[in-house]
Amino acid sequence: MHYTSTRDNSIVATASQAIAQGISKEGGLFVPTALPTLSAADFTVLQGLKYNERATYVLSRFLTDFTAAEVEECTTAAYGTQFDTASVAPLNAIDAEHNVLELWHGPTCAFKDMALQILPHLMRVSTQKSLPGEEVVILVATSGDTGKAALEGFKDAAGTRILVFYPVDGVSEMQRLQMITQEGNNVGVCAIRGNFDDAQTGVKTLFTDAAMQKQLKDGGMHFSSANSINWGRLVPQIVYYISAYCDMLAQGKVAMGEPINVVVPTGNFGNILAAYYAREMGTPIAKLICASNRNRVLTDFFESGVYDTARPFYTTTSPSMDILVSSNLERLLYHLADEDSDAVADMMRSLREDKKYTVPSVVKARMDALFAAGCADDEQVAATIKTVFDKTGYLLDTHTAVAFYVYDAYRAETGDTTPTVIASTANPYKFTPSILEALGVEKDEKPYEQVAQLHDKTGCAVPTPLAALRTKVVRFTDVCDGDAESMRETVCRMLHLD
């Protein structure tokens, strides 16, 4: 099995090259040239397996230059007792219509752990194969959850260093505390004056900056990415949609082969793209429902076929979805445009130069067949959190609440009653102040008091890693400007390059 680039499909890479490199040299994203398929017989086998075994089964189909033992070593290390439930990604039927796929049982309490607990292992094996002897510098732009999950995954991993940039006013207090208290001898964290898109643009610029790359090379290092532009981030996410279908079967929600819908609260388009790949592999998924917050660039895109980022950027109560440039959409476009990398390169050029692009009508028609889309503003999110809690006793985080709202609206509007899985992307305690507001609780000023208040109000258990933050030492207080040059200086300083 091979990988190529969305912007130049003459490129051929192995899985380990795609993962070690992160992004293709001309700026495109690595995509598989063909997908492995799953039959009913595969699903029967998968149903009888534990989560880490399901991951081995699926990942070995993609990582064809890994040995079976290497894949198994990675999945065993990643999906063990660092998750607070043996099922790793449990499917929780909170009422007849809402099956919640809880993806936040890992060490940082957000779905990013599902990929970032395994990525360092995939990266180690990949680097040994394709760039032996070099130190990998993981450069991350985060809207809050990726940064912490990547730091936690890569801390003290041999042969790696990790540097994280986050928007100074763009993350929740809990997310900030998680990052600035990060332990480990190979980690660095810096805030930027700007938003997530600035951080992501800066990081992408550094990745493709020839002078920066030479400096690194001379120091025996190379960059790679832990953002979902890295194939190694996406491929583990495919597993939990396949796993969720197995659990829908086990819970009697569907018979073998009967379709489900999947709803995903979306930012960078990585999570929902993984659901698309699961579907293309043969998982019976009818509609992929893309849920956005007030930054509804994707909702408008699915409606009109025009991706237009020339619009105001809003900070919302679901900060991990405050994104205007959804990087992984590029992969979807490549597949839906009959793998025409020139067409994709043109659209991406147009995005850079004109801040927008329009998809060809054949692509739009394919999007319409596969996807539905909707959005929720902060008020609708707050009302959803309150209603669902009052009705069922289940506490949604703000991101999952976006998905809930959009799903209920979709179901009411279309009458589509296909059994549906809603991806739940974070534990509510990560966004405590917004949840308290939604529930109408007068907030204390101190973050840890707020956590206690939410616990008193709901009785929901506080995750151990969040409770433990209280006694951690603050290690990282740097702030730099959000342009590539300032970020370059910060990287050089942190890596001791001049």
Ligand SMILES: *Cc1c(COP(=O)(O)O)cnc(C)c1O
């Ligand atoms: C990252 C994140 C999202 C968005 O996921 P994408 O893969 O970027 O679309 C949604 N919710 C939470 C809690 C996240 O951390």
